[in-house]
Amino acid sequence: MVSVRDWERNACYFILTLGVFFSFFTKTITSKRKKRILPIFSFSLTTLTILTLLKAQYNTFISWNQRNEIALESCIALKNIPSSINLNSYEILISPQIDINLVSTHCEHINIFNNPTEHFTKPIPNLTNGNIPSKTHIYYFEKILTYAQFFKIAPESLYKVMHSELQNQSGYHLNYVFSLHDSWYPISDGRNLNINGVSITIKKIFKLGLKPSSHKKFIIITRKEEKVDTSFLTELKSRNRVNLYITN
Structure with a gap:
């Protein structure tokens, strides 16, 4: 099965296959009229499909390029922090509105060995059958609450944002707290998506009454x-797309 949902595979490839099919079997047609029409039809169909694919891939590039640029600038900003600041005394906190997985990739690429997102060094596990939040889920949830505090976002608003992303089957805030397999549709074409489990877990975590990590420096x-x-x-x-702040 091939998915043609709104992700990288965002054009119907069966149209291209159909064009190739007509082109390949043109020689087997005996009617002279069909022999004249089918090559033109096949060529037109294939050309239209190629143009559709090029447009679709261009749109995908534009969409992902913006996210990549923001992630790359985040890493460059981190790398250029003044040497007078002791990074070991601070914890890195990245806005949930920035793609943390791309930040991880780019920071490794430009040799920031102390991975600022921790999502590789402290990966988020998939939810269990009981939908019980792990210590890792709670750890990242405390970080996202800290972010909300700095930006005067009420926990109730954060709750609504995460549920809205859940309905859309994707979102930066969800990816901050839950594994991609549980919360992000494209990574498995929805086969591992756990909407019900994530929804239950969000409610459980909010009921814990967690507090921001305000005692730390960020x-x-x-x-x-x-x-x-x-x-x-x-x-x-x-920088052009990102700002870097330090706690007072």
Whole structure:
């Protein structure tokens, strides 16, 4: 089975197959009229399909390129933190509006060995049958609550955002707390998607009454357009698409 959902495979490849089929079997047609029509029809169909594919792949490139640029700038901003700041004294906190998985990839690429997202060094496990949140789920949930505090986002609003992403079967906030297999449709074409389990777990975690990790010191990376609470944070560095802040 081939999925043609709205992801990289975003065009119907069976049309191309149909065009190839007509082109291949043109020689077996005996009617002179069909012999004249079928090559033109096959060529037109194949050309249309190629143009559709090129347009679809261009749209995909534009979409992913923006996310990649933001992730790459996040890593460059981290790498250029002034040497006077002792990074060992701070915890890196990345905005859930930035694709953390891309940040992990780019930071490794530009030799930031202390992976700032921890999603590779401390991977999020898949949910169990009982949908019981693990210590890792709770750890990342405390981090996302800390982010919400710095940006004056109420826990109730965060809850609504995560449930909205869950209905769309994808979202940055969900990927921050849950494994990709549980929360992200494209990685398994929905076969491992666990909407019910994630929904139950979100409710369970919110009922725990977790608090932000306010006793720690943070360096925070955000998208440029995000509004921060300057009573908590001081701008450290900015780039075209991201800002870097440090807790006061």
